[in-house]
Amino acid sequence: MDPTRLITTTEAIDPVFMFIFGACLVLLLGITTAMIYFVVRYHRSRAPQPTSTSDGNLWLEIVWTAFPTLLVMAMFWYGWAGYLKLRDIPKGAMEVTATARMWTWSFSYANGRTSPKLYVPVGMPVKVKLVSQDVIHGFFLPAFRVKRDVVPGMDNFAWFVADKAGTYDLFCSQYCGTNHSAMISTVEALPEAEFAAWLGGGAGGGTAAAGLDGKKLAQEKGCLGCHSLDGSPGVGPSFKGIMGRSEVVLTKGVERSITVDKEYLRRSILEPQADVVKGFQPIMPAFGDLKKEELEALVEFLGVQK
Template structure:
């Protein structure tokens, strides 16, 4: 592996990409220059009467048939070899499940630990199993040169070896609704010892746990914590706030309390805040203790 590259997949993809780019550039310049030369050299003003009538040239036809064929076969070979390298996961790879939902990623580790960021050890192969709970998403790490769809009802995977510690962006590269642009997170590549410590740590307290759950379940893709506008109402100072909601076809005024928030999380279609679209998915799979942690966090927000 090239030590200047950050993943094994970069080592596989980048040389092939640059080779293809070089071939395409040479062909583009060659064809363009040749066409311009022919236009100038054989313009009608220079040749008012044809001086020759060439109908065929065996050697020229062989060259423009054989050379492109060999070129395409060579490109196919290296493309296929690169594809196989991306699909054949080394033995002993760390298995992590990436669960996509509107509009967040959750990463589940073999010991049951869940995170809204993908923590990986430097120098070890990592296999990321991709699943989707709702619509089509695409798991994309530009720096690692990996991208694959997460399809409801199907399972796919990507793998890589992070060779440098650092944080690298993860995006959803398939439009999945109004919160698509906010469906971002990161890979946190840690030294092996630091990763082992992180993996062994227990869950934080209820307030921090609630904030983590908000991120894990995609809530922060639509609801801001700082008052900024988004597809959904902001969480800033939400407890005790006066709102107008549409309930049973009528607009009514409410004061946001725990009962309303509980209903809004479990049955979001029951009362829609005026000015917002009914796009929030239900969170009926939340455990009671998770819901309590979220409500505790929302209650404590300034």
């Protein structure tokens, strides 16, 4: 093997799994075999009376205290060494910021490009900075054995490297409310050249380009996770026919009636807790990081949902 080649997180962790599982299997088989043998051999039908009254043996106790101690210390040390590899970011890693909010992921790159999927180049280590806008989420890549909680107010990170092109699952692992299990995305590992082209942001390749598509934006920002387009009930009020609708809202705990207009929509996106529609929970995260044109595109899009 090429000694300069980067050890992937999977290659760092899997041997630890093999070691502990192997040791556990031997122990479990030993215990089970002994139990079954004793139960059969010394069953009352074969052994009407006990043939020993032994109630202990110091040497046995010493052996089966010392042996597990050595074994678990080996497991501990091996586990710790593997963990350190997860914490040690290789030099030259590409930085991506993962922003988690109920219940979507958004990945932003150094050049300002954002994406709901995590695009990475094959063979290049990626450091993912983990940012939460509301509650605790979990950044989990099963294929890479990588997991780190996304805690509001805390600078957590994870790193991994994809050594083959392909699509890998990305889950939220820390329970975060109603649509926790829908807070999934993928890692898209692309060959370097393809990745560079994607990052350059070809036409129609995402929200950094001009001529914003409101529907796509609503999808990417996760709006549609809670607000339906067809009037079906969700975690938040449906977008169907929202413009001009009369709603009863709670403003600082006081009920009042309003008619939905553009101003109300803008405010509800930037400061969702200001006016909460009656009957819904005040759980929507604020989208203060939207660009002005993104905000306008969304409001435009909402205005035409009949």
